[in-house]
Amino acid sequence: MSGEASKAIEPKVLWGGGRSPFSISYGKIMMWIFLVSDALTFGGLLVGLGFARHAAVTKGFAWPSSEQVFTHFPFTHEHLPLLYVAFMTFILIISSVTMVLAVEAGHRMDKKKVAFWLALTVVGGAIFLGSQVWEWSTFIAGPDGDITTWADNATLKQNFFLPISTEGGHAILGMEGPQAYAMFFFFITGFHGFHVFTGVVFNFIILMNVLAGTYEKRGHYEMVEKVGLYWHFIDLVWVFVFTFYYLV
Amino acid sequence: MERDDIIEYSLHSHHSAEEGVKLRKKIYFVTALLSVITIIEVLVGVFISRSANEGTGLWEAIKMGYIVLTLIKAGYIVLVFMHLGDERKYFKWMILVPYILFLLYLIFIALNEAIAVGEGMKL
Numbered sequence: 001m002s003g004e005a006s007k008a009i010e011p012k013v014l015w016g017g018g019r020s021p022f023s024i025s026y027g028k029i030m031m032w033i034f035l036v037s038d039a040l041t042f043g044g045l046l047v048g049l050g051f052a053r054h055a056a057v058t059k060g061f062a063w064p065s066s067e068q069v070f071t072h073f074p075f076t077h078e079h080l081p082l083l084y085v086a087f088m089t090f091i092l093i094i095s096s097v098t099m100v101l102a103v104e105a106g107h108r109m110d111k112k113k114v115a116f117w118l119a120l121t122v123v124g125g126a127i128f129l130g131s132q133v134w135e136w137s138t139f140i141a142g143p144d145g146d147i148t149t150w151a152d153n154a155t156l157k158q159n160f161f162l163p164i165s166t167e168g169g170h171a172i173l174g175m176e177g178p179q180a181y182a183m184f185f186f187f188i189t190g191f192h193g194f195h196v197f198t199g200v201v202f203n204f205i206i207l208m209n210v211l212a213g214t215y216e217k218r219g220h221y222e223m224v225e226k227v228g229l230y231w232h233f234i235d236l237v238w239v240f241v242f243t244f245y246y247l248v
Numbered sequence: 249m250e251r252d253d254i255i256e257y258s259l260h261s262h263h264s265a266e267e268g269v270k271l272r273k274k275i276y277f278v279t280a281l282l283s284v285i286t287i288i289e290v291l292v293g294v295f296i297s298r299s300a301n302e303g304t305g306l307w308e309a310i311k312m313g314y315i316v317l318t319l320i321k322a323g324y325i326v327l328v329f330m331h332l333g334d335e336r337k338y339f340k341w342m343i344l345v346p347y348i349l350f351l352l353y354l355i356f357i358a359l360n361e362a363i364a365v366g367e368g369m370k371l
Contacts, residue, residue, distance in 0.1 A: 020257065023336055024339065028258075036343060050359055083290070096329055097278075220256075220258040220261065228330075243289070243314050
């Protein structure tokens with residue numbers, strides 16, 4: 001699958017200069033370097049979530065339980081914990097699979113199949129984005145709103161907020177516990193959603209190029225592989241967000 | 249102008265139809281595996297609630313289980329879907345080792361500090 005990289009080459013030749021010792025083109029290496037830096041950003045955000053949560057719980061704040069917060073499903077008011085986010089996760093995994101199938105078809109120079117699988121990937125990404133819009137709007141303004149980043153949201157079903165102190169007769173509401181939970185929700189899923197949006201745009205542009213025959217002429221479909229790396233990375237991040245935000 | 253001083257690694261990545269069949273089989277296997285793991289995670293999340301079990305040994309075990317399952321999923325995505333497992337050894341470790349070392353250190357230091365901060369500011 002990686003062609004040149006799986007070929008056995010004498011170390012002396014491999015590291016002797018005049019070629020990439022990794023047998024990877026410049027563009028693909030740079031995509032990997034970018035993904036490492038982006039993974040550090042997401043790692044920082046998730047570790048930040050862990051910091052806020054451990055500090056808040058040690059101080060004595062409540063930390064909402066995700067299976068009590070994410071209980072909504074479109075078109076119904078049934079209590080269905082975690083099912084909608086499971087659906088979103090599944091969509092993202094499947095769109096990752098269609099992407100890897102597009103890359104595989106690209107290695108066989110099968111233009112029709114590449115276009116087919118890439119188009120499905122774009123559709124999957126769009127469904128995920130739409131789901132996220134629904135999830136956000138439910139929590140911000142919906143009648144079932146459970147979490148908020150501000151204290152006096154009248155639509156809240158459950159009031160999570162604990163006053164820190166009552167100096168001068170005013171209850172001072174903390175930014176910890178449930179509010180921090182909500183802020184991390186919007187920041188992390190928002191940052192991830194922005195990546196998904198970018199990925200869908202990239203995939204769409206590459207799909208147009210595939211249809212126009214750009215890569216057929218070039219002799220290889222490496223651009224599909226590069227946007228594929230980015231798209232798999234989005235799925236990878238979501239696997240961690242799913243565990244550390246929704247499950248643990 | 250044709251350049252002959254650049255090795256076009258991307259031109260060597262083609263494979264035959266038979267190899268494609270084998271690769272697709274692997275892809276479908278990983279798909280099934282990722283789906284099954286996700287279903288298990290969701291079922292555990294739905295039927296064993298954190299709020300009811302927090303602080304017990306059961307919840308600690310579930311938490312560890314979640315982390316292990318997540319790392320398995322991440323490994324399959326990176327090594328199979330992103331083909332990092334098929335790249336050269338040095339490239340693979342150049343990507344993985346600095347990241348893993350830095351993140352382990354960050355997790356260790358941040359979570360320890362979080363508890364220290366919390367202890368100092370108890371309600």
